[in-house]
Amino acid sequence: MSPHLGHPFRGPHYQPGPPPTAPPAPSGPPQGDPFTVTPATAWSAPPSPAEVPPAGVTASPPVRRTGRILATGIALSVLAGGLAGAVTGNWGDSPSSVSAPVELPQAPAPSAGAEQGSIAAAAASVLPGVVSVRAGRATGSGFAIDQQGHVVTNAHVVEGASNVSLVLSNGRSVAASIVGVDADNDLAVLQVSGNVEGLRALTLGRSSQLHVGDPVLAVGSPLGLEGTVTAGIVSAVDRQARFGDNGNRQTAIQTDAAINPGNSGGPLVNAAGQVVGVNTAIATLGSSSRSGSIGIGFAIPVDRMTTIVKGIIN
Numbered sequence: 383m384s385p386h387l388g389h390p391f392r393g394p395h396y397q398p399g400p401p402p403t404a405p406p407a408p409s410g411p412p413q414g415d416p417f418t419v420t421p422a423t424a425w426s427a428p429p430s431p432a433e434v435p436p437a438g439v440t441a442s443p444p445v446r447r448t449g450r451i452l453a454t455g456i457a458l459s460v461l462a463g464g465l466a467g468a469v470t471g472n473w474g475d476s477p478s479s480v481s482a483p484v485e486l487p488q489a490p491a492p493s494a495g496a497e498q499g500s501i502a503a504a505a506a507s508v509l510p511g512v513v514s515v516r517a518g519r520a521t522g523s524g525f526a527i528d529q530q531g532h533v534v535t536n537a538h539v540v541e542g543a544s545n546v547s548l549v550l551s552n553g554r555s556v557a558a559s560i561v562g563v564d565a566d567n568d569l570a571v572l573q574v575s576g577n578v579e580g581l582r583a584l585t586l587g588r589s590s591q592l593h594v595g596d597p598v599l600a601v602g603s604p605l606g607l608e609g610t611v612t613a614g615i616v617s618a619v620d621r622q623a624r625f626g627d628n629g630n631r632q633t634a635i636q637t638d639a640a641i642n643p644g645n646s647g648g649p650l651v652n653a654a655g656q657v658v659g660v661n662t663a664i665a666t667l668g669s670s671s672r673s674g675s676i677g678i679g680f681a682i683p684v685d686r687m688t689t690i691v692k693g694i695i696n
Contacts, residue, residue: 504599505611507655510551510582512648514603517543523602523648526583531574534691535647536662537563540570549608552580562694566628568662569687571694587656589683592619600639600661602648614639623680625662634680635659641679650681658684
């Protein structure tokens with residue numbers, strides 16, 4: 383079954399059937415997929431820091447400390463205290479026996495800058511062109527494609543928004559307008575209003591040249607955390623999926639680079655720092671569209687994105 387990637391708030395487009403009332407005896411391979419695929423979507427910020435835990439942090443339930451746990455803690459404290467006393471006593475009894483300072487092995491200082499071709503080098507080249515997209519209370523990601531201030535993101539990130547702003551990698555916030563939207567392909571083009579200083583256009587690669595196993599980076603603002611970089615590989619290059627509103631099957635890039643709510647619209651880049659896809663959707667266990675990454679993410683191939691974006695701008 384091909385995953386149907388629709389808007390998360392319209393309900394999951396497919397999910398496993400209800401579990402049986404009693405566990406049946408195994409009679410063959412399981413039917414259907416044990417997960418739901420939804421857009422990585424714009425992340426809605428919590429209304430107030432006092433009402434919910436910080437982004438990305440799950441509040442732990444209170445833990446009842448048992449006598450065994452407390453006893454263990456006491457034992458560790460006593461052991462540490464005894465060790466300190468032994469060391470102090472040794473130094474106090476024989477001050478003349480103190481040896482020269484101990485030298486611990488340590489790697490030499492790296493050369494300035496990231497090594498060419500490394501993940502760090504690719505990330506450094508991409509981050510100045512990635513933005514956090516804020517549309518109302520929702521946040522997503524985007525990236526610059528030229529020096530005129532055009533930014534690509536997902537259509538569902540800015541859906542229904544009247545005011546859009548972008549946070550650049552240098553922390554500067556700028557207003558942006560919506561140039562056009564292709565809802566069927568879940569792509570949108572924004573235009574920075576005013577000065578585009580600090581925004582670097584990214585180089586577009588060719589998704590047709592990707593191979594399974596190629597290293598890739600997902601860059602964006604998951605849960606509103608700007609400038610986040612996650613690494614993985616290309617898991618599949620011709621995965622059939624359904625993006626946008628028309629429900630037509632389209633090929634997608636599958637990756638295990640962590641993609642979470644808020645990554646929508648950000649770039650998937652190769653080891654050379656070239657954009658090869660637009661991060662758009664994730665698979666989640668269960669029906670909740672707010673679940674985190676389980677290592678199955680999907681990106682719109684950059685070759686298709688380029689054709690659509692040119693049509694929007696021109």
